Structure formats: C-alpha cells, structure tokens
Amino acid sequence: MGSRKLGGKVYVVGNNIDTDQIIPAQYLSLIPTIPEEYNRLGGYALSGLPADTYPTRLIEPGRAPSEYRVIIAGRNFGCGSSREHAPIALGAAGIRVVIAESFARIFFRNCLATGELYPIESDYGLCDAFQTGDCVEVDLDTESLRGADSSSVYPLRPLGEAAKVVAAGGLFAYARQNGLVRERSGPA
Amino acid sequence: MSMTLTEKLLAKAAGRKTAAAGENLLANVDVLMTHDVCGPGTIGVLQREFGRDARVWDPERVVIIPDHYIFTTDPRSNRNVDLLREFVREQGIRHFYDVVDDGRGAWTFDASQGPLKAQYGSRYAGVCHIALAEKGHTRPGEVLVGTDSHTCTAGAFGEFATGIGNTDAAFVMGTGKILLRVPETMRFVLDGRMPRGVMAKDVVLHIIGEIGFDGATFRAMEYAGPGVSSLTIEDRMTIANMGVEAGAKNAVFEADETTRAFVDARMKEHGTTRPYEGVSADAGARYMSEHRINLSALEPTVAMPPDPGRRNTARQLANVRIDRAYIGSCTGGKASDFEAFAEIARGRTVAVDTFGVPATPWIVRYLKETTKNGRSLWDTLVAAGVRMTENAGCAACLGGPTDTFGRINEPMSCISTTNRNFPGRMGHPEGLVYLASPYTVAASALAGRIADPRDYLQS
Numbered sequence: 133m134g135s136r137k138l139g140g141k142v143y144v145v146g147n148n149i150d151t152d153q154i155i156p157a158q159y160l161s162l163i164p165t166i167p168e169e170y171n172r173l174g175g176y177a178l179s180g181l182p183a184d185t186y187p188t189r190l191i192e193p194g195r196a197p198s199e200y201r202v203i204i205a206g207r208n209f210g211c212g213s214s215r216e217h218a219p220i221a222l223g224a225a226g227i228r229v230v231i232a233e234s235f236a237r238i239f240f241r242n243c244l245a246t247g248e249l250y251p252i253e254s255d256y257g258l259c260d261a262f263q264t265g266d267c268v269e270v271d272l273d274t275e276s277l278r279g280a281d282s283s284s285v286y287p288l289r290p291l292g293e294a295a296k297v298v299a300a301g302g303l304f305a306y307a308r309q310n311g312l313v314r315e316r317s318g319p320a
Numbered sequence: 321m322s323m324t325l326t327e328k329l330l331a332k333a334a335g336r337k338t339a340a341a342g343e344n345l346l347a348n349v350d351v352l353m354t355h356d357v358c359g360p361g362t363i364g365v366l367q368r369e370f371g372r373d374a375r376v377w378d379p380e381r382v383v384i385i386p387d388h389y390i391f392t393t394d395p396r397s398n399r400n401v402d403l404l405r406e407f408v409r410e411q412g413i414r415h416f417y418d419v420v421d422d423g424r425g426a427w428t429f430d431a432s433q434g435p436l437k438a439q440y441g442s443r444y445a446g447v448c449h450i451a452l453a454e455k456g457h458t459r460p461g462e463v464l465v466g467t468d469s470h471t472c473t474a475g476a477f478g479e480f481a482t483g484i485g486n487t488d489a490a491f492v493m494g495t496g497k498i499l500l501r502v503p504e505t506m507r508f509v510l511d512g513r514m515p516r517g518v519m520a521k522d523v524v525l526h527i528i529g530e531i532g533f534d535g536a537t538f539r540a541m542e543y544a545g546p547g548v549s550s551l552t553i554e555d556r557m558t559i560a561n562m563g564v565e566a567g568a569k570n571a572v573f574e575a576d577e578t579t580r581a582f583v584d585a586r587m588k589e590h591g592t593t594r595p596y597e598g599v600s601a602d603a604g605a606r607y608m609s610e611h612r613i614n615l616s617a618l619e620p621t622v623a624m625p626p627d628p629g630r631r632n633t634a635r636q637l638a639n640v641r642i643d644r645a646y647i648g649s650c651t652g653g654k655a656s657d658f659e660a661f662a663e664i665a666r667g668r669t670v671a672v673d674t675f676g677v678p679a680t681p682w683i684v685r686y687l688k689e690t691t692k693n694g695r696s697l698w699d700t701l702v703a704a705g706v707r708m709t710e711n712a713g714c715a716a717c718l719g720g721p722t723d724t725f726g727r728i729n730e731p732m733s734c735i736s737t738t739n740r741n742f743p744g745r746m747g748h749p750e751g752l753v754y755l756a757s758p759y760t761v762a763a764s765a766l767a768g769r770i771a772d773p774r775d776y777l778q779s
Contacts (some may be wrong), residue, residue, distance in 0.1 A: 148627050150742040157719040160357045161389055161396035163403075164486065165364025170471040180744045200738065211567065212742060213718070216361065216485035237538050237569055238469055238483055245487035251468040303487050303499075304369045312346075313369075313495060 138228045143190050143264050149205055150212035153180035153219040164220045173217055174224025182184025186302050197226030198253040202268055204258045205232035207311050210239025216246060223248030242296050247302030253289040322602035324573050325503040326540035328478040329599055333463045341504040342749035352492045354600040355727040355734040358388040358467035360403045365490035383415040383457050384408060385448040390419055393431050395502050401427040417445035435725040438710035446680030446712035449473040454682055456587035460575035460598030465498055469739040470650050472563045476556035478575030480599045487758045504608040505540040510547030512616030517774035520555035521757035522659040524562040529631025537567030546617045553582045554656045561651040562739050565628040574600055612719050620772050623755040625741045634760045637770040642731040645765035646678030646760055652737025655686045662697045664762035664776045665704035671768035673739040675726035676701055676708040677715040684710050688722035719747040735764045
C-alpha cells in the first residue's frame with residue numbers, strides 16, 4: 133500500500149476549476165492508455181487556468197513532472213465534463229492529492245476509478261490558509277493536513293471506502309480484491 | 321417502501337425490490353455509449369484489464385457515436401475515429417455511426433472543401449445525445465451510461481442516464497454492470513406553461529441559478545407536476561441535458577404518452593425495437609427537497625460567464641455588447657432550436673458573426689426540407705447571415721482542435737445556445753461565453769448586444 137503520508141509543495145486554486153481548465157479540450161485526442169500520450173497529458177495539466185489569475189503555472193508546457201504534489205482548491209473542483217483525462221493529467225503531472233471544499237461528482241469518481249489521485253474534502257477554506265509553493269504533509273491515517281511549520285494542522289473529511297479504491301490502484305484492482313471481476317483472464 | 325423515480329429505476333436495474341438513497345448497488349446496464357474522444361481510451365482500459373482479446377459483454381448494447389473532433393485536420397483526432405472502426409469490426413458492434421461508409425476505410429477531413437459542405441457518409445449520426453434519441457436507443461425504464469457528462473440528457477425519456485469516465489466504461493464493457501450509489505433526489509414540480517418568448521433553456525438556466533452551479537452535486541433531479549405535459553420531448557431533453565451543470569448525477573422525467581410515441585416511432589424506423597417497461601415514482605417517496613417552478617412567471621434568462629449558475633435576465637443585460645453568436649450542441653442544436661432561431665431571424669440580418677451547427681445530419685435535412693413562407697428554414701437562416709454548416713457535430717461548444725468551426729480563437733464575447741461557459745470552454749481562455757435560449761441568441765445576434773427576444777417576436 134506504500135506510505136500513508138504524502139507530502140510536497142502545494143498549488144492553490146479557487147472555486148469552480150472545471151475540466152476545461154484542468155485539461156483543455158484540444159488535448160483530448162491524446163489517449164491516456166498509450167504511455168507516451170499519458171505523459172504528454174501530464175505536461176498540459178491545469179494549462180487552461182487563465183494566465184492573469186494564475187501567473188505561476190503548475191507546470192511549464194511539456195515539462196512534466198510538476199514540482200507540486202498537492203492541489204488545494206475551493207468549491208466544485210473538477211466540474212464539467214466526464215473526461216478521465218482530467219485526473220489522469222494531474223496524476224501524470226505528479227499530483228497525488230487534491231484537497232477541495234467540494235468536488236464535482238464525475239471527477240471525484242474518476243479519481244477513484246483511475247487510482248490517480250486522492251480527492252479529499254475539507255471543511256476549511258484552505259485556499260486562504262495556504263499559498264502556492266508552501267510545503268505540506270497529508271496524513272491519510274489521521275486524515276489531516278499539516279503545514280511545513282507544523283504549527284497548523286487541519287482535519288480533513290474522511291474518505292472512507294473510497295480511500296481503499298485509490299490505495300488499491302483504482303476500480304479494477306479494487307474490484308479484483310473484492311471478487312467483482314476475475315484476474316486478468318476475462319469478464320466475471 | 322415508497323421510492324423516487326431514480327430509486328425505482330436503480331432497484332429495477334439491480335434486480336432488487338427496493339433501493340434507497342445512500343445504498344450502493346451493482347446495476348445492469350442496458351446501453352453503453354461512447355464517442356471518439358473517450359472511446360479509444362475506454363477500449364485501451366478494456367484491453368489492459370481484460371486482455372487484448374477481450375470481448376464486450378453484449379455487442380447489441382454498445383453504441384458508438386463519433387461526434388466530437390470530426391471535421392478537423394488534427395491527425396490524432398482522425399486516428400481516433402479509425403480506432404473506433406477497428407474495434408467495432410473486431411467486436412461485431414452493429415450500432416456504430418461511422419463518419420465514412422467503408423467499414424475498412426480511414427477518415428480524413430479535407431479542409432480544402434471548406435467547413436460548410438457535408439463530408440460524412442450515410443451512417444454518420446452527429447452529436448451522440450441527440451443521435452441516441454433519434455436512432456431509438458433511449459427507452460423508458462432502462463439504464464444508459466455514456467462517456468460524456470451530458471449523457472444525463474436521456475433522462476428526458478424516463479430512464480436513469482449518467483456520464484462516466486473511461487475506466488468505469490471499460491468495466492461496463494467487460495461486465496455489463498456498474499457500481500452506483502443511489503442518489504438522493506431533489507424534486508422539481510413544474511406548474512403553468514412557458515409564456516411566449518420563453519424556452520426550455522430558460523427553465524433550466526432559471527433552476528441552476530436557483531440552486532447554484534453545484535446545487536445538485538451527487539443528486540438526482542426529478543421533474544414532475546402539471547407543467548411537464550406541456551413540454552415537448554426536445555424541451556425535456558434541453559432541461560435534462562443541463563442537470564450536470566448543477567452537478568447532478570442524473571435528471572429524469574417520468575415517461576408519458578409523448579415519450580412513448582417518440583420512442584416507439586424511432587425504434588421502429590431504425591430497427592432498434594426491444595420491449596421496455598417504464599416506472600413511476602411512488603406517492604409518499606422521500607425527497608431531500610422540493611422546488612416549485614411556475615413556468616408562466618419565467619423570463620428569457622442568461623447565464624453570465626464564468627459559470628452556468630450566474631443567472632440574469634436578457635432584459636437586465638440589454639446593454640452588454642457581443643462579438644459573436646453561436647447556435648448548436650446537444651442542448652441547443654436540435655430542430656426546434658433552429659426553428660426558434662429562424663422565427664426571429666426571418667427577414668432580418670445578424671449584426672455579428674453567427675455560427676450555426678445542427679446537432680445531427682437528420683436536423684440538417686429537416687431544416688432544408690421544411691419550408692415556411694416559401695423558403696426553407698435553412699435558406700432563411702443563411703439569408704439572415706448565419707454561417708450554417710452541414711457538418712453536424714459538437715464543433716465549438718467545447719473548443720476542440722484550433723481549426724474547429726466557430727471556435728473562439730481570440731478574446732471575445734459570445735452568446736451561445738450551448739451548455740457551459742467556464743473560462744476557455746469555447747477555445748480562448750479569455751473568451752466570455754453567455755448562455756441563453758435560441759430565441760435570446762437570435763435576438764442578440766440581430767442586435768449585436770444581448771437582447772430580450774420578446775421585443776422581436778410577433779405576438
């Protein structure tokens with residue numbers, strides 16, 4: 133299962149970051165299951181954010197992986213389309229956790245299905261508590277977020293069963309663990 | 321136990337007597353739809369997880385509709401349509417609405433012919449959510465899932481319909497089942513009738529403004545009440561389509577005679593007939609909230625950038641200048657949408673660049689063959705200055721490759737019948753998109769600023 137603590141630099145965004153901002157539509161012709169195209173998707177993660185509001189970019193175009201590991205967001209992160217390219221682009225860029233006040237449903241589900249990211253909700257307006265570039269540690273056992281100076285600790289909303297799906301590596305790995313599909317031989 | 325419409329649909333799909341909000345269940349899927357943007361990735365997951373020789377669980381129930389990035393010279397987009405064709409051939413899938421007629425052919429778009437003249441073969445069906453209905457793949461009582469967020473459109477037919485990602489879709493392809501959490505239901509009771517100048521798009525923009533852009537997140541939106549019977553099937557599709565703009569898992573109307581007549585005719589015409597059985601919500605079902613909407617009191621409504629919940633009236637925004645108008649998409653490119661636009665534009669000329677993209681080839685034919693005052697609807701629109709393309713598809717609703725027809729490639733304001741207005745949605749990140757009904761978009765195109773269509777309609 134690996135470490136239950138995930139840390140690194142945070143990238144902070146606001147409310148309503150939709151899937152077009154996470155991965156602009158012109159890159160959707162990239163097929164995520166082709167490794168070379170998966171990597172290219174990572175290079176475009178969050179490239180749809182308006183440059184005037186977000187002068188610091190998650191990633192310079194084509195320069196994956198990003199130096200950031202955690203995204204902190206406001207309400208309704210991932211709203212819009214059902215494109216699985218969205219969590220995949222973030223995962224391919226090196227993001228491991230998105231902490232938001234709320235998530236749009238399909239994005240949340242796609243995070244679990246792909247196993248790319250932990251989508252964790254927080255009741256606190258963390259967008260104001262952190263700035264892009266701050267270092268944090270996310271503890272999945274105690275379900276909390278700690279700032280680098282250790283003085284600030286924020287509880288996170290429990291992810292419950294969903295955390296097991298991500299930890300397993302996504303829907304198929306989880307389904308196999310639970311006997312919903314057979315090992316890689318054919319449909320159950 | 322009394323159940324909501326969605327609980328009833330999911331209980332049926334899981335072979336259970338009851339289902340209650342909050343429960344997880346494994347539902348049997350009746351139709352899985354995918355398209356050119358998410359189909360190749362879904363196939364990739366299917367083959368990664370079930371093996372290169374994996375078979376779909378039921379080739380009759382998989383419907384593949386290329387529609388997103390078709391009329392573009394982007395080689396990867398053209399390749400993706402070819403990958404679908406190869407998969408369909410291997411799997412023996414019958415319901416594939418290919419761009420080309422040759423089952424062993426390849427697709428390339430010839431830009432030298434220009435963007436307006438049709439370049440598709442006889443089977444091409446256009447925008448998936450409209451094509452699903454046109455070709456008889458939407459049936460009351462069923463579960464339809466698709467790799468597109470606007471799959472919720474099919475809730476207009478009394479079925480459970482929702483958008484899913486590639487991995488979930490690959491799971492469905494291999495097993496015929498999907499893990500679902502039964503959503504809580506918000507009930508919207510419609511009273512009255514829409515007054516002159518008000519369209520279904522105004523109803524749903526009003527509702528999203530009321531509950532907020534995330535007001536229905538993870539929930540079902542159930543439409544009921546005496547006002548429903550006055551809504552056409554296309555009206556219900558427009559309303560169900562934008563459920564996801566309020567975050568909903570699904571939006572659903574109970575099937576009535578209007579629904580059954582539409583569905584039966586389409587199935588018969590296209591050889592997609594199979595028995596179906598609709599379900600009804602129980603009296604005494606538990607709803608998490610109830611909202612009464614008086615259709616008679618609604619006004620032409622606009623969602624301002626940058627999100628679909630920023631509601632205003634066309635009247636209030638009457639001084640807002642626009643650079644472009646656009647009519648098209650799964651929510652605003654249907655036959656009735658173009659009819660409404662033509663009603664206002666007839667005999668007048670647009671003041672800004674105006675792009676028209678019918679959702680399907682059938683709609684193109686309908687507009688060319690339907691005449692009013694001695695002129696076809698198509699010619700009426702062209703005469704008014706609308707750049708009408710025969711190349712039906714998703715086009716600039718979601719931006720797409722940079723050579724996409726109508727795409728916003730520089731900062732500008734556009735008023736559009738489409739369903740999203742987040743930054744960059746129609747192309748340029750600094751483009752501003754106002755969402756409105758075909759009536760309001762037509763009036764605004766004529767005025768060069770946002771306009772109330774009631775000032776342009778004869779009473």
